[in-house]
Amino acid sequence: MRTIAIIGCGRIANNAHFPALTKIDGVRIKYVCDIIEEKAVKAKEEFVSYAQAITDYNIALADPEVEAVWVLTPNYAHYTITMDALKAGKHVFCEKPITVSYELSCAMAEEAKKQGKFLNIGVCNRHQRSVEVLEQMVREGKFGNIYHVYCSFRDFRSIPGLGGDFTTKAQSGGGVLIDWGVHFFDLVLYILGGAKLKSVSCNAYSEMAKDMKSYKYVNMWAEDTADVEHGTNDVDDYITGYIRTDKASISFNGAWAQNIGKAEMYIDFLGDKGGARLNYLGQFTYWDGATLQSYTSEHELPNMYQEEDEAFLKSIESGVKDKNYIDYVLESARLLQALYDSSEQNKEIQF
Ligand SMILES: NC(=O)c1ccc[n+]([C@@H]2O[C@H](COP(=O)([O-])OP(=O)(O)OC[C@H]3O[C@@H](n4cnc5c(N)ncnc54)[C@H](O)[C@@H]3O)[C@@H](O)[C@H]2O)c1
Numbered sequence: 001m002r003t004i005a006i007i008g009c010g011r012i013a014n015n016a017h018f019p020a021l022t023k024i025d026g027v028r029i030k031y032v033c034d035i036i037e038e039k040a041v042k043a044k045e046e047f048v049s050y051a052q053a054i055t056d057y058n059i060a061l062a063d064p065e066v067e068a069v070w071v072l073t074p075n076y077a078h079y080t081i082t083m084d085a086l087k088a089g090k091h092v093f094c095e096k097p098i099t100v101s102y103e104l105s106c107a108m109a110e111e112a113k114k115q116g117k118f119l120n121i122g123v124c125n126r127h128q129r130s131v132e133v134l135e136q137m138v139r140e141g142k143f144g145n146i147y148h149v150y151c152s153f154r155d156f157r158s159i160p161g162l163g164g165d166f167t168t169k170a171q172s173g174g175g176v177l178i179d180w181g182v183h184f185f186d187l188v189l190y191i192l193g194g195a196k197l198k199s200v201s202c203n204a205y206s207e208m209a210k211d212m213k214s215y216k217y218v219n220m221w222a223e224d225t226a227d228v229e230h231g232t233n234d235v236d237d238y239i240t241g242y243i244r245t246d247k248a249s250i251s252f253n254g255a256w257a258q259n260i261g262k263a264e265m266y267i268d269f270l271g272d273k274g275g276a277r278l279n280y281l282g283q284f285t286y287w288d289g290a291t292l293q294s295y296t297s298e299h300e301l302p303n304m305y306q307e308e309d310e311a312f313l314k315s316i317e318s319g320v321k322d323k324n325y326i327d328y329v330l331e332s333a334r335l336l337q338a339l340y341d342s343s344e345q346n347k348e349i350q351f
Pocket residue numbers: 007008009010011012013033034035036039055057072073074075077095096097122123124179222225
């Protein structure tokens with residue numbers, strides 16, 4: 001039986017990790033913690049009536065029975081809570097992005113090593129079946145040489161929680177790039193087989209909600225965190241750029257909001273023997289360059305949150321790192337930082 005604590009009882013906890021963890025045998029959630037007491041109490045009532053609802057995570061960290069914690073708080077809080085938990089001798093599952101900067105992400109990786117604890121990051125899409133199959137096909141040479149990847153993570157007028165922590169750089173670390181791009185670039189580097197960065201060039205824009213009160217939208221998810229009267233919006237709602245790696249080059253466009261009324265969420269892998277379009281959170285279509293035939297995958301898509309939670313627990317059991325271990329995710333954190341630096345400095349960043 002593994003005794004764990006959940007820190008942060010917001011959307012990702014309620015929609016993904018509580019439902020996943022309560023389905024996994026051998027897990028005892030001893031504490032549910034949120035700085036907002038009602039949220040901790042509500043999570044306890046809804047998912048784990050036997051747990052203790054707390055508002056100070058240090059209570060869980062001081063309990064020797066607790067072996068691992070899930071850090072499911074806003075981005076800015078990932079660093080402090082994770083560092084405190086590692087120093088208290090706990091294994092940590094931390095939601096994506098690792099944190100708000102590459103420098104702090106590296107410090108978290110170092111601390112995990114120093115303490116000899118597992119620190120996994122919630123890059124859940126690595127546990128999608130279609131992603132796993134595509135990654136295997138790349139390794140088997142079905143694409144030949146992948147020379148270019150194109151990423152599109154664009155949606156129509158859907159900035160989250162305008163004015164709240166999502167659109168406040170000091171709390172989120174950025175906008176559409178760090179929130180959605182983090183998943184796409186993680187997948188690209190992962191599927192390419194650990195590509196190393198050579199240079200990046202990027203432009204970030206914050207154009208669609210300069211006047212927050214008059215911003216029109218079709219979807220404002222995380223609306224409960226919005227504050228258009230008194231809040232802040234200083235993050236990217238559109239981003240574009242070009243990346244050189246030791247493997248493929250990568251171009252991309254991302255938009256939380258744009259005046260094109262169509263969501264386009266996919267990654268194209270262009271190889272000299274084959275190519276594929278991976279639809280985000282879905283299936284892929286593969287084109288074989290020799291036969292000119294194509295097929296669309298029909299994989300069962302298991303619950304990726306449950307898969308990543310199970311993999312983390314298995315690591316603790318076996319002592320073997322899973323693909324979501326922080327060291328395997330650091331290069332994409334380096335990429336996000338470099339893209340923001342390139343845009344701010346208005347120049348290409350070389351490595
Ligand atoms: N993997 C994914 O696909 C995915 C999807 C959504 C969100 N996320 C990530 O999950 C994290 C949380 O996002 P969310 O949408 O659930 O946010 P949220 O605001 O709904 O929930 C975060 C919760 O953390 C609590 N909190 C803040 N500081 C705390 C502290 N010091 N101690 C205890 N609780 C604290 C807040 O009160 C809030 O209830 C973010 O990092 C986000 O990027 C990942």
